[in-house]
Amino acid sequence: MPDGEMIGVDAGQVKICLARVEDKYYAMNDMCSHFATRLSGGEFYPDDLEVECPLHDSRFSLLDGTPHEVPADEPVEVYAVRVDGDEIVVGPAEEGQ
Template sequence: MGPQSAAPPTRSRVANLDELKPDIPKVFEVEGEEVMVVRSGERVYAIANLCSHAEAYLDMGIFHADSLEIECPLHVGRFDVRTGAATVAPCVVPVRAYDVVVDGSEVLLAPMDAD
């Protein structure tokens, strides 16, 4: 018997694509956590909505479409919406990123692997 493969992640439906205005973050609840979702160009990105530095709500910050970063409204640190990585100090701890799939007009999310 070979090694068992991990079950595919469960995806949560969060929105219809037309609910997402270009470059305007919107918050949805996914399994009890607030998730910030933003549509930019032809892609949709999702990260945890709470800043890892000072617990501010990221959706209240400025979205920089040119660099795909969200700026925390409290101390102007930034996070990459593709990966959740902290990109500008004082933020250094990443936030959770979500794998986004657009199936027809439905936007589906699953947490990205931690490795």
């Protein structure tokens, strides 16, 4: 997965937005909290660690899932990520989400 990119991943029933910035990976729930659309279809801002929803442009922090622009006003879950050899392991949800 190239630096500065994000992808949508299906893990069973859970849809995950997975992003890489330099050597660190971030994961959050891929479904916007405002309406059912995938955040990974939007814009990624690696310098701000934010993802912009493609439908109404709310921007979500990859650090804690908080939306920084309306109309979304509820956070999405973020998940712990670790690299295990050639695999990227996601989950469980971080505390406080």
